[in-house]
Amino acid sequence: MATGTNIRTYFNGTWHEGDVSVINAADHGAWLGTTVFDGARLFDGLSPDLDAHCARINRSAEALMITPTMSSADIAAIAREGLASYSRDAAVYIRPMYWALAGDELGIVPLKDATGFCISLEEIPMAPPEAATTLTRTRFRRPVLEDNVVNAKAGCLYPNNARMMAEARTKGFGNALVADAMGNVAESASANVFMVKDGEVFTPIPNGTFLAGITRARHMQNMAADGIKVHETVLSFDDFHSADEVFLSGNMMKVTPVKAFDDTAYQVGTNGNPVTRRVREMYWDWAASERA
Secondary structure, eight states, rough: OOSEEEEEEEEEEEEESOOOOOOTTTOOHHHOOOOEEEOOEBTTTBBBTHHHHHHOOOOHHTTTOOOOOOOOHHHHHHHHHTTTTTTOOOOOEEEEEEEEEOOOTTTBBBBBTOOOEEEEEEEEEOOOOOEEEEEEEEEEEEEOOTTTTSOOGGGHHHHHHHHHHHHHHTTOEEEEEOOOOOSSSESSSSEEEEETTTTEEEOOOOOSOOOOHHHHHHHHHHHHHTTTOOOEEEEOOOHHHHEEEEEEOOTTTEEEEEEEEEEEEEOSSSSSSHHHHHHHHHHHHHHHHHOO
């Protein structure tokens, strides 16, 4: 079942209305999980950093030994063509995808140049600014490059994320704050994470266990231009308990305030989290300036 509504699918060189079937039962990606995707957004008539997301999916494909068949510029152009049919106020999730079609003589290694490609567009609303989540710890951790393809946005990574989030929900929380292999904070189960202490911003330093996201980088650039000090560093769970603010950064919702981490509460709303609210404001201002 699809996550969104009003779906359009690009497959085999043309746009189709609806959620079209694209993968065959014997495709390598269907039974061995060689799939990659990326996600961009349309909101307020804007599709910020679409080109960067389309470039990253080709890097992800190469990391899984899937041969990219489209240039990043062509992927972006096709996506924009498909978006033209949506209304000005639509919020759309833009998801290009590759998967391997065939494997070698043992069926394991993807064959070169045997690649499936599609783009799925789904209407999924943007969260309102006041929508916040809660975090808890999970026993599951982020993998490292030696045991998984953490250098790609790969579908095979997400069952691990799903069990993190499912565990958090059984404890009554909305998401999980996740450790890397060393026990330091890496990210949440669904997005990169930032914390604020005494007006300065801190985020886990990229160490190869998580994707340092495109939206994360955009927030860091915006904050630096605004005079906010941002530190990429090693962070512990205790650091988050002592933080003044915590927020998540991901493509789906851009900025998500956190109102609690286990028994630690953070003030959110008009009387709280001023840095988080400023980060959101700057992102929307930057996105609008790109259209201008």
